[in-house]
Amino acid sequence: MNDRIIFEDVSKFYGEILGVNRVNLSIPPGITSLVGPNGSGKTTLMNLMTGLVKPSRGRIEVLGYPTDDPENLFKFVGYSTQFDAFPKGLTGFQFIYSYLCLSGMPLQDAERTAWQAIERVTMVDAASRKVAAYSKGMRQRIRLAQALAHNPKVLVLDEPLNGLDPLARSEMIALFRASAAQGCYVIISSHILHEVDVISDQVILLSNGYVVAEGQIQTVRSEIQEHPTQILVRCDRPRELAAKLFESEYTIEASIHNDGRGLLLKTRDADRFYLAMNQLALNGIQIESIAPADDDVLSVYEYLIGNEEVVR
Amino acid sequence: MTRLWWTQVKGVIRLELRKTFFAKRGLWIYAVAALPVLLFIAYAVAMSHEQHRTATIARDSERRLTYQDLLAIKPGMTKQEVTAILGKPPLDFHWTARRATGPGSSEEISREDLQYSDGQNDLYLNLTNGKVEGINIHEGFNLGEDAVMFAGVFQFFFLRLAIFFGCLGIFMNLFRGEVLDRSLHFYFLAPIRREVLMAGKFLAGLLATCTIFVTSEVLQTAAFLWHFNPQARDLYLYHNHGLEHAAVYVGVTFLACIGYGAFFLVAGMLFRNPIIPAAAILIWEGINPFLPALLKQFSVIYYLKSLCPVEIPVSPGTPGLFALLISNADPVSPPVAVLGILVVALLALFVSSIQVRRMEINYTTE
Numbered sequence: 001m002n003d004r005i006i007f008e009d010v011s012k013f014y015g016e017i018l019g020v021n022r023v024n025l026s027i028p029p030g031i032t033s034l035v036g037p038n039g040s041g042k043t044t045l046m047n048l049m050t051g052l053v054k055p056s057r058g059r060i061e062v063l064g065y066p067t068d069d070p071e072n073l074f075k076f077v078g079y080s081t082q083f084d085a086f087p088k089g090l091t092g093f094q095f096i097y098s099y100l101c102l103s104g105m106p107l108q109d110a111e112r113t114a115w116q117a118i119e120r121v122t123m124v125d126a127a128s129r130k131v132a133a134y135s136k137g138m139r140q141r142i143r144l145a146q147a148l149a150h151n152p153k154v155l156v157l158d159e160p161l162n163g164l165d166p167l168a169r170s171e172m173i174a175l176f177r178a179s180a181a182q183g184c185y186v187i188i189s190s191h192i193l194h195e196v197d198v199i200s201d202q203v204i205l206l207s208n209g210y211v212v213a214e215g216q217i218q219t220v221r222s223e224i225q226e227h228p229t230q231i232l233v234r235c236d237r238p239r240e241l242a243a244k245l246f247e248s249e250y251t252i253e254a255s256i257h258n259d260g261r262g263l264l265l266k267t268r269d270a271d272r273f274y275l276a277m278n279q280l281a282l283n284g285i286q287i288e289s290i291a292p293a294d295d296d297v298l299s300v301y302e303y304l305i306g307n308e309e310v311v312r
Numbered sequence: 313m314t315r316l317w318w319t320q321v322k323g324v325i326r327l328e329l330r331k332t333f334f335a336k337r338g339l340w341i342y343a344v345a346a347l348p349v350l351l352f353i354a355y356a357v358a359m360s361h362e363q364h365r366t367a368t369i370a371r372d373s374e375r376r377l378t379y380q381d382l383l384a385i386k387p388g389m390t391k392q393e394v395t396a397i398l399g400k401p402p403l404d405f406h407w408t409a410r411r412a413t414g415p416g417s418s419e420e421i422s423r424e425d426l427q428y429s430d431g432q433n434d435l436y437l438n439l440t441n442g443k444v445e446g447i448n449i450h451e452g453f454n455l456g457e458d459a460v461m462f463a464g465v466f467q468f469f470f471l472r473l474a475i476f477f478g479c480l481g482i483f484m485n486l487f488r489g490e491v492l493d494r495s496l497h498f499y500f501l502a503p504i505r506r507e508v509l510m511a512g513k514f515l516a517g518l519l520a521t522c523t524i525f526v527t528s529e530v531l532q533t534a535a536f537l538w539h540f541n542p543q544a545r546d547l548y549l550y551h552n553h554g555l556e557h558a559a560v561y562v563g564v565t566f567l568a569c570i571g572y573g574a575f576f577l578v579a580g581m582l583f584r585n586p587i588i589p590a591a592a593i594l595i596w597e598g599i600n601p602f603l604p605a606l607l608k609q610f611s612v613i614y615y616l617k618s619l620c621p622v623e624i625p626v627s628p629g630t631p632g633l634f635a636l637l638i639s640n641a642d643p644v645s646p647p648v649a650v651l652g653i654l655v656v657a658l659l660a661l662f663v664s665s666i667q668v669r670r671m672e673i674n675y676t677t678e
Binding site: 014047050051052053054068070071072073074075079081083085086087088089098099101102103104106146150 | 316317319320322323324326327330331334335493494495497498499500501502503504505506508669670672673674675
């Protein structure tokens, strides 16, 4: 069995409208975030991954299984969609329980498993109420419970933090992390870049149906040559440090930090720049910290995609 | 594997039945199924009222009459001869009128209407100047006529309209309704073969339509028999194939649900607008008598008509086109008819199983 989620030259067209085009991916375990503006193809990619839509071209395999085999695929895949509609008349418990019964689980096991899933998203008190009466955040959580109910190896979550309050967000993020730590594949799409930055092991950046970058965020950042690397240096004498750094050929821009106790530098050769910094530190300037300032998702997103609909 | 599939089918049925039986948009199906029941209840009430009136006339008669007594009256008999046979009439209306005898001339005549009854059948006599001119026997209970009337309602309303549109309402919504409600992904995200899902939904629809329409059929039979007196009921049920006919009607109802259900299931997957397939299938079923023998076999009504136990006679004055619709010129034997419906249904389900595998979740285009 293949241990990756594979997209091979996958394209999806809705009539003449492009969903995604020529996507080649190999997604490893851990938390992978799909990042991109509206219409960039995030949901299409997730729907393709789960067989809800079929590729116009190319091949998709999830841990070795084709996506047109739901009977086997959804034994180890859970998908929390963005579709905010539920089968009519069901309570939160019945929603999960019915899903597990559809899986062919014996009724008693289904009941027990449904309650466990509901507990994981802290919805026990509301489980006997009709889903139609739920708030947006509760509907989001019950969808998450459905996706999690059968302890899937692959968890596909389309905007899973939408509508959740801060406490619920942190609970859910902890849940995703725990799943990833157990070796699960957690695929998340999100607009909220600072959260993506915090939780992701790797990112896939999408724009207009194309994958513009993929991999660990630092790796992606290092491959962006046209934007100099930004480094924030915390020190006691920033002006003196700036003057000294300009003597080297690696610094191309420097600005004093707003609080006067740091320096924001731009360099095209980060490795040599760090070596130079070591020398300066030895020459008596008290350096408190040196940290990259633009190897986060937000910066990478801005460099590669622009400022479209980003929630910082 | 088969055991798993059956468990999954039961899961689908449980979910679907709740929606099918209690969906607001399906309430009209109950109304359509109830219409023939109401019709037969109204008929039974009217017949009971008529029987009560007839019984009152019979009771008020001077003597107890038989049907043969009523038949003994012939035109030209005098009132004295009539009363000699039937006794003093319980209802007697007489008046005078003028009758034209030639251009500008007329004569005064004495008219009289008499009514007798044997308790079930009425005899109406028109007398002019004391002699019988018109005789009209109104049979209060005619098993043959009643059975033909029941068959007419069954074939032309219940089968062709009520079950047809009921199946349209239920089976077309099994997938189409989910797409409109944007909830089909719930099923597509479960580890269940699409064909098993389709089978579960079809069985749920079949269970719902059979429950609704078989119940309606049983209630229609009960309402139809309501106005029969116990002797007539026994005569109809046990000596006139009534019980056998009732069972056949239930069977035909069941087969109609299978046939139309399979047709509308596939139509619900292929078409967005239910009016188009409904009209197409209705026309196809309607023109069945005019189709070549080969094409006739791809119709549900062709087989159902062959299974109906009572043939509706074509009256001499019936227009040709309508007569062709009523008659079953080319019937098939019951086993062939049952097999034919099942084969047609299986063909439709096979197409559905291909279609369901191709279905995608793309609500935005709906």
